[in-house]
């Protein structure tokens with residue numbers, strides 16, 4: 001199994017030839033159900049969604065075999081309306097993997113599309129999300145949580161430095177000026193001190209305090225936990241976690257790369273963040289449905305090794321050109337044509 005290669009072949013055959021426990025991360029987006037005709041392979045062109053799920057799960061089984069015990073598998077699958085009915089194809093796939101106990105689903109990362117493709121049906125909302133399912137083979141999976149969307153922390157820390165020693169000071173003044181009882185004031189000062197410490201230690205980004213008789217009631221004064229706290233304690237503290245929290249949501253535009261001949265490219269930004277989350281430098285990243293080469297490009301830029309499999313020669317060659325243009329592997333030539 002050579003690394004830093006694009007193999008033009010049917011992934012069902014190529015994957016079967018790979019040794020077990022040899023890859024650190026599989027990240028891929030198989031053809032969606034009845035979305036487009038890619039030519040060759042037939043995956044995505046099945047007559048029923050059940051046959052489609054069976055085929056995709058068959059490939060997933062091979063992926064489980066080839067990844068290491070510490071490795072992970074990310075599948076991005078889009079949904080499909082049939083006779084106006086949303087099939088929930090991605091979830092049928094994930095449920096089948098769970099039914100067969102093939103791997104553990106540790107996260108469903110939701111891609112929120114900033115510029116979704118407008119659909120023509122005026123009686124439906126525009127679908128603007130897609131899941132990236134993150135599966136692992138064992139509990140020993142590699143997971144570098146801090147590396148995921150790390151740039152936000154850098155921005156956040158930049159902002160953090162401007163917070164001086166008087167963070168929350170205004171609330172001490174407001175507590176004193178309030179009509180809270182002495183006991184309530186004492187409790188408010190204690191909790192305020194604790195939350196200021198959390199902010200200074202960067203456990204939270206910020207906070208707000210609402211004091212009875214001083215601030216407007218939260219949620220327009222309607223019932224709920226915060227209102228109860230104000231009634232009983234005389235105050236409530238709202239913690240703001242901000243960017244330092246790693247959430248299972250990622251926003252990105254739908255890729256439109258000039259002169260890209262592939263109709264369904266996924267965002268390099270999302271792939272890059274997942275590679276940082278799930279691998280180390282020099283690890284091996286495999287995409288069995290490489291398409292225009294986004295996974296290989298992201299892996300190479302992040303100093304990981306890549307292997308890409310693509311059945312369609314035109315796309316495999318295009319992926320090769322993308323890597324070449326990015327200054328990669330120009331001297332060696334990494335293309336292997338097996339069809």
Ligand SMILES: C[S@@+](CC[C@H](N)C(=O)[O-])C[C@H]1O[C@@H](n2cnc3c(N)ncnc32)[C@H](O)[C@@H]1O
Nearest residue numbers: 010011038041265266289291292294310311312
């Ligand atoms: C959704 S696209 C992947 C796009 C890719 N993520 C990108 O950013 O360009 C799926 C790709 O799988 C390829 N494909 C379909 N069946 C295949 C098979 N059996 N083996 C390898 N590739 C296949 C198609 O030609 C298509 O390019």
